[in-house]
Amino acid sequence: MVKKVQAAKKKKRKKVVETSSEQETSEEEDSKEEVNEDEQLRPECLSPEELEKLKEAVDERKKLVQSLRGKPWPMKKKLVTLRESQEFVEKYEGALGKGKGRKLYAYKVMMTKRWMKFQRDFENFKTACIPWEMKIKEIESHFGSSVASYFIFLRWMYGINMILFGLTFGLVMVPEALMGRPYGSIPRKTVPRAEEAGAMDFAVLWDFGGYARYSVLFYGYYNNQHAIGWLKFRMPLSYFLVGVGTVAYSYMVVIRTMARNANESGVGDDNSFNFCWKMFTSWDYLIGNAETADNKFASITTSFKEAILEEQENQKDDNIHLTRFLRVLANFLVLCCLAGSGYLIYFVVRRSQKFALDGLENHTWWERNEVNMVMSLLGMFCPMLFDVISTLENYHPRVALQWQLGRIFALFLGNLYTFIIALMDEINLKREEEKIIKFNITMWEASLYNGTASENSTTPLITIHPADVPRGPCWETMVGQEFVRLIISDTMTTYITLLIGDFLRAVLVRFLNHCWCWDLEAGFPSYSEFDVSGNVLGLIFNQGMIWMGAFYAPCLPALNVLRLHVSMYLQCWAVMCCNVPQERVFKASGSNNFYMAMLLVILFLSTLPAIYTIVTIPPSFDCGPFSGKNRMFDVIHETLESDFPAWFSKVFSYASNPGLVLPFILLMVLAIYYLHSTSKSYKEANVELKKKLQLQNEENKKKNKRAALKAQTDLEEARKTTSQAAERQKNNNASLRSQEEYEENYAKSQRLCHSKNGRNPTFSGEDRQHQVTARVSRNYHHGNHETHGYLPGFSQQSEPRICRVPSLQRH
Numbered sequence: 001m002v003k004k005v006q007a008a009k010k011k012k013r014k015k016v017v018e019t020s021s022e023q024e025t026s027e028e029e030d031s032k033e034e035v036n037e038d039e040q041l042r043p044e045c046l047s048p049e050e051l052e053k054l055k056e057a058v059d060e061r062k063k064l065v066q067s068l069r070g071k072p073w074p075m076k077k078k079l080v081t082l083r084e085s086q087e088f089v090e091k092y093e094g095a096l097g098k099g100k101g102r103k104l105y106a107y108k109v110m111m112t113k114r115w116m117k118f119q120r121d122f123e124n125f126k127t128a129c130i131p132w133e134m135k136i137k138e139i140e141s142h143f144g145s146s147v148a149s150y151f152i153f154l155r156w157m158y159g160i161n162m163i164l165f166g167l168t169f170g171l172v173m174v175p176e177a178l179m180g181r182p183y184g185s186i187p188r189k190t191v192p193r194a195e196e197a198g199a200m201d202f203a204v205l206w207d208f209g210g211y212a213r214y215s216v217l218f219y220g221y222y223n224n225q226h227a228i229g230w231l232k233f234r235m236p237l238s239y240f241l242v243g244v245g246t247v248a249y250s251y252m253v254v255i256r257t258m259a260r261n262a263n264e265s266g267v268g269d270d271n272s273f274n275f276c277w278k279m280f281t282s283w284d285y286l287i288g289n290a291e292t293a294d295n296k297f298a299s300i301t302t303s304f305k306e307a308i309l310e311e312q313e314n315q316k317d318d319n320i321h322l323t324r325f326l327r328v329l330a331n332f333l334v335l336c337c338l339a340g341s342g343y344l345i346y347f348v349v350r351r352s353q354k355f356a357l358d359g360l361e362n363h364t365w366w367e368r369n370e371v372n373m374v375m376s377l378l379g380m381f382c383p384m385l386f387d388v389i390s391t392l393e394n395y396h397p398r399v400a401l402q403w404q405l406g407r408i409f410a411l412f413l414g415n416l417y418t419f420i421i422a423l424m425d426e427i428n429l430k431r432e433e434e435k436i437i438k439f440n441i442t443m444w445e446a447s448l449y450n451g452t453a454s455e456n457s458t459t460p461l462i463t464i465h466p467a468d469v470p471r472g473p474c475w476e477t478m479v480g481q482e483f484v485r486l487i488i489s490d491t492m493t494t495y496i497t498l499l500i501g502d503f504l505r506a507v508l509v510r511f512l513n514h515c516w517c518w519d520l521e522a523g524f525p526s527y528s529e530f531d532v533s534g535n536v537l538g539l540i541f542n543q544g545m546i547w548m549g550a551f552y553a554p555c556l557p558a559l560n561v562l563r564l565h566v567s568m569y570l571q572c573w574a575v576m577c578c579n580v581p582q583e584r585v586f587k588a589s590g591s592n593n594f595y596m597a598m599l600l601v602i603l604f605l606s607t608l609p610a611i612y613t614i615v616t617i618p619p620s621f622d623c624g625p626f627s628g629k630n631r632m633f634d635v636i637h638e639t640l641e642s643d644f645p646a647w648f649s650k651v652f653s654y655a656s657n658p659g660l661v662l663p664f665i666l667l668m669v670l671a672i673y674y675l676h677s678t679s680k681s682y683k684e685a686n687v688e689l690k691k692k693l694q695l696q697n698e699e700n701k702k703k704n705k706r707a708a709l710k711a712q713t714d715l716e717e718a719r720k721t722t723s724q725a726a727e728r729q730k731n732n733n734a735s736l737r738s739q740e741e742y743e744e745n746y747a748k749s750q751r752l753c754h755s756k757n758g759r760n761p762t763f764s765g766e767d768r769q770h771q772v773t774a775r776v777s778r779n780y781h782h783g784n785h786e787t788h789g790y791l792p793g794f795s796q797q798s799e800p801r802i803c804r805v806p807s808l809q810r811h
Helices: 002-040 048-066 075-092 097-131 133-143 143-181 202-206 234-266 274-279 290-314 322-358 371-391 399-455 475-515 533-547 554-576 591-616 635-642 646-655 658-757 765-783 806-810
Strands: none
Touching: 048 075, 075 658, 133 290, 133 554, 143 475, 143 533, 143 554, 202 806, 234 533, 234 591, 274 290, 322 371, 371 399, 371 475, 371 533, 399 475, 399 533, 399 591, 475 533, 475 554, 475 635, 533 554, 533 591, 635 646
């Protein structure tokens, strides 16, 4: 037994040695073949026809590499084909030159490849440089495009505010801090003596008073010198042009973005075979990361939910009269809420004015910040009430979102303009106070001068410290402080609501669900959903306050950049950790353009008060870069008169003449109307063309359906005829077999009968004739299927016959 095992092991070793030797020989042969191929494919060894064929093969491989992604092949086959094609192209592409130009051709090919690789790497670098791109993609995959549109809008607003911050910081704040007069040199840059004791208190700095008020953060700190520093920097002109330029840049960017979105959405969504496209073409087969694959899977699932909801909304049929009644009732309730919030803000602002006349130091923290807190609380709770009211209307989710945005827009706009109207009353009070203080300062200076001159006319005037000089109220700084406080209170309210309303709620639902009386996740309070409308309107009105107050507080763009930066990270974390996807996930087609439209409206409405104050209200006499002028825009005329030649100022005065400005504005309005009408006609033509294409598509579908039905009927008829022919052939074969069996049986019976009688089986002439006639009759009956007693498809049974003995017939 042991010998047998050893013999078997020796046989196995011999087989392994043989296989290894065979592999070595095969590898040597392959290497030899490759060397031979290399020798054969050298350009010196190839004829022109072979070079042309090689060039065609290289071009075909290049086309295959470009179109490989769309091939319906398995991933393994794609990778193998890609690798082989790239190796083939790299191996033989440089050998296709002719004569002396071969090296130049190879150099061009190499540089083309490097340039293509550089372009691809640069595109990847640009994609990687887009801030928060992966975070937004992850949110879109789990929560849908409606939630992702908010974060895209937030990122866009962050970019705009970065530009505004760069303009104000680089052209206003930094030149004044570096080249302007230092702190304490003049009264506008010095804290008054009465406020020095509490100028560094936290409560004072939190209200942006004390040292914060007398700094580059606000309008009143800037000097009215025509030129400052060794660069002779025109600070008043720069301040005015930066304020105008930020608004102009914002208009340009918003309108340009709206036009680009309109061009992108002008093609429209083709809903033909929507589910088929999503089912068979959604997956990206080049994904190699597990996390990316999970996000893509979630994104496809969310897109299916969006498509299903769109289909359900298209097929929904409700009671139209009940729906109209509920919508009218909902709008009435919303109007009541808007009127109540406007009256509440007006009441609170008038009350705060009384507190200001009595002195804010004599009141509590709530009474000092009552206006900001009431506006923030209204902005927090009224959208929730609007959301409850909107359940009565039964709109499509996208339409419901637009109605919700419009109502919150009206709420914020009414609150903001109520605040501005009350602020204008406070500005008028400050101006009356400024007149009194200006008169008192004049009398004080006159008395001080007369007192010193009467004692000794040769002595110099008394020098007074800037902190002891009386000064006016500076209504511009007061307006800037109000907007900064409003921004800070709104930011704090948003973050506290996020932490309490989302995070603590999610923690309670998560950890108390297993020990509570009911299901907290399915019932009350459950996990919160992301409020798209409230957050979008919060961003828009926050930006509107930035545009409105940045002229009086240059620090506002910097504060807004910080706020948006923190909001992106905090809200991304809150969405992924504390919120759940909406029950009715919908596609946000056109939502970004709707956001831009509201942003354009709030930009226009926020610039109106700023323009009104710049054009109509005189600036303060002792603070700001425009002090001592009748109007703020007089700095333009002074600059033209002092820094430009006389002819240029004349041309500018003629160009700014209302006789030229009004016709130019009228021409612009007519041009805009003409372009709008032409674009509207083009849009209608596109809609008609789309309808015709849809009708043609439906006709083609019907034709294809009819052709398919006809082909199906022809195929069924052909199948029937073939089946009938097969049955006939089967019946013929069966009848032939039965005839042969009958003849064999008859012959056997005849032999058996003759063998029993002891005679030879010889037949007489009559018997042969009878046999022949029987064959003929059988052949005839075989050909005729309508013979009585015969069914086609069944073999004819032979009847029992009496065996005749020839000897008995002769007797």
